[in-house]
Amino acid sequence: MNIEQEIESIKQRNKKVELDKAWERSLVRRLVIVVLTYIVAVLWLYVIHESSIFVKAVVPVAGYILSTLSLSTIKNWWEAHHIIK
Numbered sequence: 001m002n003i004e005q006e007i008e009s010i011k012q013r014n015k016k017v018e019l020d021k022a023w024e025r026s027l028v029r030r031l032v033i034v035v036l037t038y039i040v041a042v043l044w045l046y047v048i049h050e051s052s053i054f055v056k057a058v059v060p061v062a063g064y065i066l067s068t069l070s071l072s073t074i075k076n077w078w079e080a081h082h083i084i085k
Helices: 003-025 027-047 058-081
Strands: none
Touching: 003 027, 027 058
């Protein structure tokens, strides 16, 4: 490969990495996870004959939402205290 092809290959890889990062942080991804988690929880609660399944299915969804809200804060703290040698 010549230099121009290598540079183009690196640029394409960087675009893919940036797109993957954008997906990881996207609202669409988070909403899909929330909806799927809720559906699975409702189905499970139904299968085990639990009462108030629609209300109780909110618990894992709330846990997911709280974890995504707090992860950036925890990550920032970790980065500030983590020294790379």
